[in-house]
Amino acid sequence: MDKKKIIKATKLFLEGIGEDPERGGLKDTPKRVAEMCEEIFAGIGADSSKVIKVLKSEDHDEIVLMKDISFFSVCEHHLLPFIGKAHVAYIPNGPRVTGLSKLARVVEIESKQLQVQERLTTAIAESIMKALRPKGAMVVIEAEHLCMAMRGVKKAGSKAQTSVVRGIFRKNPATRAEAMALITGR
Secondary structure, X not given: OOHHXXXXXXXXXXXXXXXXXXXXXXXXHHHHHHHHHHHHOOOOOOOHHHHOOOEEEEEEOOOEEEEEEEEEEEEOOOXXXXXXXXXXXXXXXXXXXXXXXXXXXXXXXXXXXXXXXXHHHHHHHHHHHHHHOOOEEXXXXXXXXXXXXXXXXXXXXXXXXXXEEEEHHHHXXXXXXXXXXXXXXX
């Protein structure tokens, strides 16, 4: 990450909107923006499947689900945040399981880059499939996009939902329905 370029660009941006980057409250803003970018875009170039450690266990073939994994990402179309929750499920293929925190870690890594929700959902599922080689994976994301809440149609509170199903979740409607019932609580 080139912090000097970010600082320079932020100063130009502030000037472009009619602000004075040397004004007291803004003087350190370009530096703070560069530091923020380092944090919120830490997933750029990372392979999230590498954080998944395969743990050998007894054979399992039931749904493993992590619900309500909160995340923040930045929409690549308007450079505004979208905020939501991911629900991640997989069915182990025999003894190949992982720690539950690794599922949340995948969500975190994939969301810390310029994104669209559709690609984020797919990337999480593909990462799990690659690392665990499970019988199936399912990811459901619901998020509020500030580009819709703050500008354009100005519909605060509306949420987009995306889902990706792989393996048995795609092939077996009953398995998919069971996972959805666990996610929705119905």
